[in-house]
Amino acid sequence: MTRSPLVLAALATAAVPGLDVWDAHPAGSGSDDDAAVVVDARRGRWLVRAPRTAAAGAALEAEVALLAALEDHVEGGRLPFAVARPAGFAALPEGGRAMVHRQLPGAxxxxxxxxxxxxxxxxxxxxxxxxxxxxxxxxxxxxxxxxxxxxxxxxxxxxxxxxxxxxxxxxxxxxxxxxxxxxxxxxxxxxxxxxxxxxxxxxxxxxxxxxxxxxxxxxxxxxxxxxxxxxxxxxxxxxxxxxxxxxxxxxxxxxxxxxxxxxxxxxxxxxxxxxxxxxxxxxxxxxxxxxxxxxxxxxxxxxxxxxxxxxxx
The missing domain is CATH 3.90.1200.10 (Aminoglycoside phosphotransferase (APH), C-terminal lobe)
Structure with a gap:
């Protein structure tokens, strides 16, 4: 299944209560997930990722747990760079869930x-x-x-x-x-x-x-x-x-x-x-x-x- 940016934007609004979507466009993604950049009414940018397969869903869950562990080291000053911090999740009809986080600054x-x-x-x-x-x-x-x-x-x-x-x-x-x-x-x-x-x-x-x-x-x-x-x-x-x-x-x-x-x-x-x-x-x-x-x-x-x-x- 390949999801459009509009579908991914809808998932983002379900994952982050109060998110007011203004625009959405495709983001680079791997072969196993769909991704889009969602822009809110205040021009804040969010990234939403939805796995296409059960294996991709399991990989995403492992990444979510890893990001939480890495964030502890960012806050402790042991890592000199930021990592994504999940802001919310939305259940997928076929099982698994999509993840949404604020897009990190930088180029x-x-x-x-x-x-x-x-x-x-x-x-x-x-x-x-x-x-x-x-x-x-x-x-x-x-x-x-x-x-x-x-x-x-x-x-x-x-x-x-x-x-x-x-x-x-x-x-x-x-x-x-x-x-x-x-x-x-x-x-x-x-x-x-x-x-x-x-x-x-x-x-x-x-x-x-x-x-x-x-x-x-x-x-x-x-x-x-x-x-x-x-x-x-x-x-x-x-x-x-x-x-x-x-x-x-x-x-x-x-x-x-x-x-x-x-x-x-x-x-x-x-x-x-x-x-x-x-x-x-x-x-x-x-x-x-x-x-x-x-x-x-x-x-x-x-x-x-x-x-x-x-x-x-």
């Missing part, structure tokens, strides 16, 4: 605007470090996934094996992944609370600093490298240095020399997961997109590999 992060120095890049590093310093009980108590280092490495290996069976991963790239995943020395890390789905649209900024983080549906206890991978891959290199410097200064865990190696690998393995998503859903366009990116990555890795000098006879 989505634009990676190309990041520069070196103590500004936004450093704020981003400190925000990630603060998240990774949270007690893992924040996630464990909500029944969300929890992995130890060995188990997480096995999970990544299983993904690579499944991607290999599609026949779409270039052999040299596959060997590279297998070599890195089989090197257990790279995978000695302390699992932490990770957001799990950090993108530009999920990080909100205002006045040159991170002011909010949204999109907590993939939160788990896992490898901190996962939350850094998108930055190492896509942010300007000089800004990456400032992000990492601020991040490492804020972290109390200093014994992870392969953090950046795993972060770069995680960025590469995201292409394997995109391929698998296309295969599982039967979406040929996604499969072809993933195949093209895997070939580009393979070519890039080949170019960066050192060329062996010929041995003199």
């Amino acid at each position: 989505p992060l634009r990676l190309e605007t990041l520069t070196a120095g103590p500004g936004l890049a450093a704020s981003l590093g400190r925000a990630l470090a603060a998240l990774h310093e949270l007690p893992t009980a924040v996630v464990e108590q909500q029944g969300l996934p929890v992995y130890d280092a060995a188990g997480y490495r096995e999970r990544r290996l299983a993904e690579v094996d499944e991607a290999a069976r599609t026949g779409h991963v270039p052999p040299t790239l596959l060997r590279r992944w297998e070599r890195l995943l089989e090197d257990v020395s790279l995978w000695r890390f302390r699992p932490v609370v990770v957001h799990g789905d950090l993108t530009e649209e999920h990080v909100l900024v205002q006045d040159g600093a991170v002011c909010g983080v949204v999109g907590w549906t993939e939160t788990k206890v896992a490898d901190p490298a996962d939350d850094l991978s998108w930055l190492l891959v896509a942010a300007p290199p000089d800004a990456v240095d400032s992000i990492l410097e601020a991040y490492l200064l804020r972290r109390t865990e200093l014994g992870d020399p392969h953090l950046q190696d795993r972060a770069l690998l995680a960025g590469e393995l995201a292409l394997a997961r995109w391929l698998l998503h296309g295969v599982r859903t039967g979406d040929d366009a996604v499969v072809q997109d993933a195949v093209a990116m895997l070939r580009d990555l393979d070519a890039s890795c080949r170019e960066s590999e050192p060329v062996a000098e010929p041995v003199a006879g």
Whole structure:
């Protein structure tokens, strides 16, 4: 079922007594829920989300519980950014419920605007470090996934094996992944609370600093490298240095020399997961997109590999 913004606006008025809706328009949503931005008569902005499936409804309930736990850490000063605070719920005819909350202030992060120095890049590093310093009980108590280092490495290996069976991963790239995943020395890390789905649209900024983080549906206890991978891959290199410097200064865990190696690998393995998503859903366009990116990555890795000098006879 796909709900229109008008239907979602009606759910918002049922969830928040006294809400006077003036306008509503679609908001970015995942494949498993419908979302709309609702504007009230005072120009206040609200976000309403309604799950489409029972599984999405269960995920939303877990997120609601997580947001309440995170809010405690926001109010206690342990997290330097805001998270959504549910303002009300509305029952859905097919079961489950929709959630409504005020839209957080700020604009989505634009990676190309990041520069070196103590500004936004450093704020981003400190925000990630603060998240990774949270007690893992924040996630464990909500029944969300929890992995130890060995188990997480096995999970990544299983993904690579499944991607290999599609026949779409270039052999040299596959060997590279297998070599890195089989090197257990790279995978000695302390699992932490990770957001799990950090993108530009999920990080909100205002006045040159991170002011909010949204999109907590993939939160788990896992490898901190996962939350850094998108930055190492896509942010300007000089800004990456400032992000990492601020991040490492804020972290109390200093014994992870392969953090950046795993972060770069995680960025590469995201292409394997995109391929698998296309295969599982039967979406040929996604499969072809993933195949093209895997070939580009393979070519890039080949170019960066050192060329062996010929041995003199």
